[in-house]
Each structure stands twice: as C-alpha cells, then as structure tokens.
Amino acid sequence: MKDYHRLDEIQQDLKQNRITCTDLVAYYLNNIEQGKSLNAFVEVYAEEARDRAKEIDQKLSTDTAGPLAGLIFGIKDLICYQGHQVNGSSKILQGFESQFSATAVERLLAMDAIVIGRQNCDEFGMGSSNENSAHGHVNNPLDETRVPGGSSGGSAAAVAANMCLVSLGTDTGGSVRQPAAFCGITGLKPTYSRISRWGLLAYASSFDTIGIFSKSVEDNAIVLQAIAGRDGKDATCSSRSVADFRTVQPEERYKVAYFKGLLDHQGIQPEIRDHYQQLINELKAAGHELVECEFPYEDYILPTYYILTTAEASTNLSRYDGVHYGYRSPQTEDLESMYKLSRTEGFGDEVRRRILLGTFVLSADYYDAYFTQAQKVRNLIKKATENILKDCDFIITPTTPTTAFEQNSHNSPLEMYMADLFTVQASIAGIPAISLPYGKDTNQMPIGMQIMSGAFEEEKLFAFSKILESKTR
Ligand code: GLN
Secondary structure (H helix, E strand, C coil): CCCCCCHHHHHHHHHCCCCCHHHHHHHHHHHHHHCHHHCCEEEECHHHHHHHHHHHHHHHHCCCCCCCCCCEEEEECCECCCCCECCCCCHHHCCCECCCCCHHHHHHHHCCCEEEEEECCCHHHCCCCCCCCCCCCCCECCECCECCCCCCHHHHHHHHCCCCCEEEEEECCCCCHHHHHHHCCEEEECCCCCECCCCECCCCCCCCEEEEEECCHHHHHHHHHHHECCCCCCCCCCCCCCCCHHHCCCCCCCEEEEEHHHHHCCCCCHHHHHHHHHHHHHHHHCCCEEEEECCCCHHHHHHHHHHHHHHHHHHHHHHCCCCCCCCCCCCCCCHHHHHHHHHHHHCCHHHHHHHHHHHHHHCCCCHHHHHHHHHHHHHHHHHHHHHHHHHCCEEEEECCCCCCCECCCCCCHHHHHHHHCCCHHHHHHCCCEEEEEEEECCCCCEEEEEEEECCCCHHHHHHHHHHHHHHHC
16 A cells, blocks of 8 residues: 555545555554554554444445544554553553543544554653653654654654554643654644643643644644634633634745744754755745844743743642552552652653652742742743734744754753753743754754744644645655
8 A cells, every 4th residue: 555644645545445444554553563663652452443444434435434534543642542541651650541532532533533552652741752751762763773752752753654644642842843853744732722631641731732743734734623622621722713724725925033043053953054044045035024033031941841841740740649540569568658659669760850840849938939930931931922923924943953863862851851942932832833844964864844823823824834845845
C-alpha cells in the first residue's frame, strides 16, 4: 500500500474501493511492527482496531460511515481511553485503567475514526526529549541516535514513521510543536480552552492543551474541528463556535511580525537562523508585510513558565499518593512511609525535581517572591504578545533553537529547558501556535518554523500555514 499523508487521499481511495479500512489498519499495524525499535507505542490496540475497521467497512458499503472514516489515530499516554491503561509514562500509574474517555477521543471515535494505540511520552508531560519516560526512550525515526523531542515524542515519531495518520498529544509549553519540529511534521497547540481537557491527565492546568500532529495542515484542521468546542464536562472549555476550517482560503497579504534579535542570537543553531531569514525573505517576496519587532520580556519567559508550571504540577500531582491510583511501595510500614516511599519510588527524577520546586515557590515564605511575581510577569508577557498581534496578523519564530539532538546529550535540566525557548511564549499567552516543517540542517534533520496568532484565530492560522506548506512541499 502507498504511504498516505492526507485524509482526503485515503477517503478518495476508500470511496473508489481501492482500499478498505481493514487494509489501512493492517498497513499501520505493520509499520508499527517494523518500527518497534523507535519505542513510539507503549500499547497497540491491534485486535480492537481490526474489529472497528470491519465495522466501518460495513458502514462504508452502505454509505452510513461517519465523516472521519479512514482516519487512524494514536493517543499520547496522558489521554484517557475508557477500559484501557493510561500511565502518564510514569511508574506511579503502573497498571492504572481509565474510567472514562477523554472528550477529544470520544468525538473522534463518534465520527468513525479508529484509535490504534497509546504512545510513549515524557513522564506527565515533563521533558523535551522523551528521555523521562518509565517506558524508556523514543528514537527519532529520521535518525535513531537522536531524540524525537518531547514531551509527546512517541506521538510525533508515530506520525513521522507512518504508524498512524494523526496523533493527539498534549502541549503545556511546547510538547506538540517541539517534537513536530524535530520529526519534520506539523504540530498545533490550539488556543487554551479550545479543546476540552476532560480525560487529560493534568500537568499545569492553566497551560495544558490537547494538540494535534499530522502530516498536512488540512488534516490538522479537520481534527481540530472535530474535537474543539463546548464540553459540559470541562467548565473551562470555550463555547465559541468552531468554524469550518477546511474551507479557509488564505488572504493575499498578511502583516507578519518577526523578532530581529533572533537573527543573530548566539543560542540558535546557525542553519536555523539562516532558514528564519530565508522565510522572512520569502514572505516579503510573496507580497506580505514583514514587521521587525522587539520583545522586551524575552529573558523572563522561561523563568515565568517554570515557576508557574511547577507550582501547578506540585498541586496536580499530589493526588498520586499510593492510595488512590497505581503504584504503592511494597516497603510501607505506616501511613507516612506509604506516602513517602510510594511517591519517591513512583516518580522519576525530573517529576520529583518539579514537585519540589513547585512546593517551594508556593510555600508561605516564598509565595509572593516567586508565585505572585511570576503571575504578574505572565500578565505582562501576555499583554505584550497581544499588543504585537493587535497590529500584526501573526508572529513567526523558529520552533526550536536547535534541531533534534543526540540521545543522552542534554544532561543538565537548564540545558533541556532551553529547548522550549520559543514555544512557551504562546503557552503563557494562551494563544494558538503551529509548527511547520521548513527545510533541513546539514545532518538532514528537519527544521521547524512556528507561527502564532491571536486567541481563537486558528482559522486564520491554518490559512497562512497553507501558504507556507505549499512552499515547503
Ligand atoms: N518541555 C516543556 C516542559 O518540560 C513542555 C512540556 C509540555 O508542553 N508538556 O515543561
């Protein structure tokens, strides 16, 4: 079977009886089997996917199939699917089974998409390389000595290696966009609150979003449209109506902001700077208006993110106590040692580091100095970003300061946190951002470019993305 990169190609071939859903599922299962060394999937729903495929083939033959028939997707190990395990790639949730499905999963299934398996990630979404997983590392399909990015590394690797057409990941500070850039595919973090967080294991609730990996902008839009919008189970989920993203046509001329400082920023891989310059030139040549901007809070973005997200994580993760879910230490002697040992043994190093940091910034003596201060800076960053977007349609930046790095090469947490340098701004501001593949470095590793737009402007973001996509094909 040929390698499909878009749902419309699949649906056309289904319609003309050139393939069946059963063939498609067999094809993806075979790719998963062949690509086992990537460690992208932690569980494959082979039997279930085959059964669903048969059912949907039946429906297709009577013209009663749903609009997403032929869409085979995977889910990050932080997203619940009823009756199946979800571990957050953590030992502490070992053996834990979801009691219900995430709204996003339910909506895709209701439209006759097929879920093929659960994908590896950094523990509770904390990481940028997928090296913090109780299920082991994930390898980048383009060069297995390199990381796929994180935290949704398995979800990105799976789409890049044709193990499913799309994946649902999560993005708190870049966990969809950064691995999409590292694996050479498209990754969207929508506006905060666009997609229900029901059934998503919480990391930092005021930042967490479900995000989408695909090979085309079109498929990304189709999936967003299917899963976005009001959900009675998540009071923070926006009730704004969701436009038909598929019919979106780009305008001739956009006003696009770029950060001049990034063009000679020493922390950025030179080939990425060159591609950024090339993108700016190309857009100018195509008739768009490019506006040079400064961002006054650049140095405050990462510290703000790491103070606020660790604070939220420390409270969110307090529920994993050895009593309610998953792992309980066998060494337990009394109640206190049960809590202490279960949490110490159940969480990995990075998660423990963040719980400690988060507990510290929330402690009575330091609350004002760190947490309150960071909330204020968050507001400044948000306002300054919104101000640029009042005047301009988009802001473009590289997605990451480097391309995919070697496994085990980033040993200090700070070095790892730098991987999020460009992605966290949109997370702090709550605005949508997409990463698109845009060329390669000299090692043939993909480079990603990020586009941010105003809140709830995904329609416009997709329209502009289509222009860039046509340039990089
Ligand atoms: N790498 C970032 C972190 O470790 C982002 C993670 C995410 O978006 N889930 O926090």
